[in-house]
Amino acid sequence: GAVVSQHPSRVICKSGTSVKIECRSLDFQATTMFWYRQFPKQSLMLMATSNEGSKATYEQGVEKDKFLINHASLTLSTLTVTSAHPEDSSFYICSARERALQETQYFGPGTRLLVL
Amino acid sequence: GQNIDQPTEMTATEGAIVQINCTYQTSGFNGLFWYQQHAGEAPTFLSYNVLDGLEEKGRFSSFLSRSKGYSYLLLKELQMKDSASYLCAPSNSGYSTLTFGKGTMLLVSP
Numbered sequence: 114g115a116v117v118s119q120h121p122s123r124v125i126c127k128s129g130t131s132v133k134i135e136c137r138s139l140d141f142q143a144t145t146m147f148w149y150r151q152f153p154k155q156s157l158m159l160m161a162t163s164n165e166g167s168k169a170t171y172e173q174g175v176e177k178d179k180f181l182i183n184h185a186s187l188t189l190s191t192l193t194v195t196s197a198h199p200e201d202s203s204f205y206i207c208s209a210r211e212r213a214l215q216e217t218q219y220f221g222p223g224t225r226l227l228v229l
Numbered sequence: 230g231q232n233i234d235q236p237t238e239m240t241a242t243e244g245a246i247v248q249i250n251c252t253y254q255t256s257g258f259n260g261l262f263w264y265q266q267h268a269g270e271a272p273t274f275l276s277y278n279v280l281d282g283l284e285e286k287g288r289f290s291s292f293l294s295r296s297k298g299y300s301y302l303l304l305k306e307l308q309m310k311d312s313a314s315y316l317c318a319p320s321n322s323g324y325s326t327l328t329f330g331k332g333t334m335l336l337v338s339p
Contacts (some may be wrong), residue, residue: 162326
């Protein structure tokens, strides 16, 4: 159980375009989803916490107008990187938590974004 | 704030036992997670400790001392596939977010 999928797994886009990444919990309802970013040989950095039906909470230094997060249902959260630039190229990973009292986060397989 | 300290790299041979230590300083501590991450892949859950003591799960065991801000992951009967980065992540109260350190890269050799 506790399977999380992400789509796409890999995306290449031109600078200035927007990219949407989907995160789905396949066999459970995710009340909370998290979005992380990881640069090569660096640790995972939490970008934002998303609770179903409410606005996402962004970590310090993460631009909420650039990284749009929508958590419209209990099984789907999306991250849209708007006006992408080469420095946004990274490995984006989502995770999902089943219930508020359950601590464990299950991670999706990640999306590798390359902005040319 | 958060401060997580674990060794950058460790090496071991197949069949051996290795202990990966982690010390942390965090506010609002709930518990501590260990994740395994292979290169280019997302982390996979290994263990979660809330109470002090050792929890064993197959070849992997995890220990926590809340008062010392210390945890370790013990890997027994090492296999080549255990070569990966091991991430120590304290969980915070409130939104229960995780903070990841840079991880310990474990290389298992024949």
